[in-house]
Amino acid sequence: MKDAQVIVLATPVFFLLIGIELLVGWRRGRNTYRLADALNSIGLGIMSQVVGLFTRFAAIGLYAIAFEHLALWRLPADSIAVWVAALLAYDLCYYWVHRCGHRIALMWAAHAVHHQSEDYNLATALRQTSSGWIVGWAFYLPMAVLGVPPLVFGGVALIDLLYQYWVHTQQIGRLGGFDRWFCAPSNHRVHHAVNDAYVDRNYGGILIVWDRLFGTFVEEDDADPCVYGTRSPLRSWNPVWANLQVYAGLWREMQLCPRWRDKLLLWIKPPGWRPAEVVARLGEHRFDIAAVRRYDPPMPAWRQAVALVLFVMLLAGTTLLLWHAHELPMPWLAAGAGALIAALWVIGALCTAPDPTPQHKGATTWPSNV
DSSP states (O other): OOOOHHHHHHHHHHHHHHHHHHHHHHHOOOOOOHHHHHHHHHHHHHHHEEEEHHHIIIIHHHHHHHEEESSSSOOTOOOHOOOOOHHHHHHHHHHHHHHHHHSSHHHHHHHHHOOOSSSSSHHTTTOSSSGGGTTTTGGGGGHHHHHOOHHHHHHHHHHHHHHHTOOSSSSSSTHHHHHBBBOOOOHHHHHOOOOOTTTTTOOOOSSSSSHHTTTTTOOOOOOOOOOOOOOSSSOOOOOOOOHHHHHHHHHHHHHHSSHHHHHHHHHSSSOOOOOOHHHHHHHHOOOOGGGGOOOOOOOOOHHHHHHHHHHHHHHHHHHHHHHHGGGSSSHHHHHHHHHHHHHHHHHHHHHHOOSSOOOOOOOOSSSSSO
């Protein structure tokens, strides 16, 4: 079965859990959902899957090539021990790709999409980038060299991804000893927060042990409630712009760099690094968590209704495309993908109204959980 088909089969479970979380939040008087934000987050997940139909070669194809030509030995794909070891290895690699995703500007430009939501719920878990394939695949090549078969690699990658869904919730509190070993909701809430004490912490996918080993673990503190989003907020429901925002900021700042060395460093240094000349021209950004205001433009009832109807139609179209993608000729696949992305843009436009909140000039790439 193709990966895209697995995601299709998992989708009803995703929405069932979202419904349960929504109901629990309402009953507790702690609803964590807003319609526009949820549609935007889920829509970005759809966009990621659609784009992935054309970019999956970077993750699986290049891994298979490396396995074929560089593997020191070939481990058996039918061994439980191999699967367990591969899952641990994948989770360790994920820790480092995730950590670098916050500490290298080019990688943050992709990963920022997942952090842009100013809400934190199970819909946020589905909010994924469409450009993570550019660099991220390289971090997993050691597994190919060590002889982990592509089938096993793809399987454990899917397990690691699906595990991380449930930790994106505010409705589950601390879980005692479980929190010490595993990535759990409390640990991952910290990761998504922009509070000074929480920025760039708790990168683990399944295991939080990696953060404890490498000094990046911080425990959630009730006295310092998590504030979600990025330090240079997206302030848009446009899914295309969500994927391009940080790249565009880096490109603009690169044009202002007087030296080629600085133009290169801008992409590989931590997010927010800029040479003195650029800082002098754009000014310094001072993040004040007390001044954070969620992007929440008014959305009339008629727009909500139209957006929901279009979204249901979009889900149906996405399901058909992902299920039959491996059977479609490339022109039809590209046409279907283009239509779905256009529909996502229309839904984003329906959710958008003029934003009266002023934005900081040039604030697009500030450190690090921006």
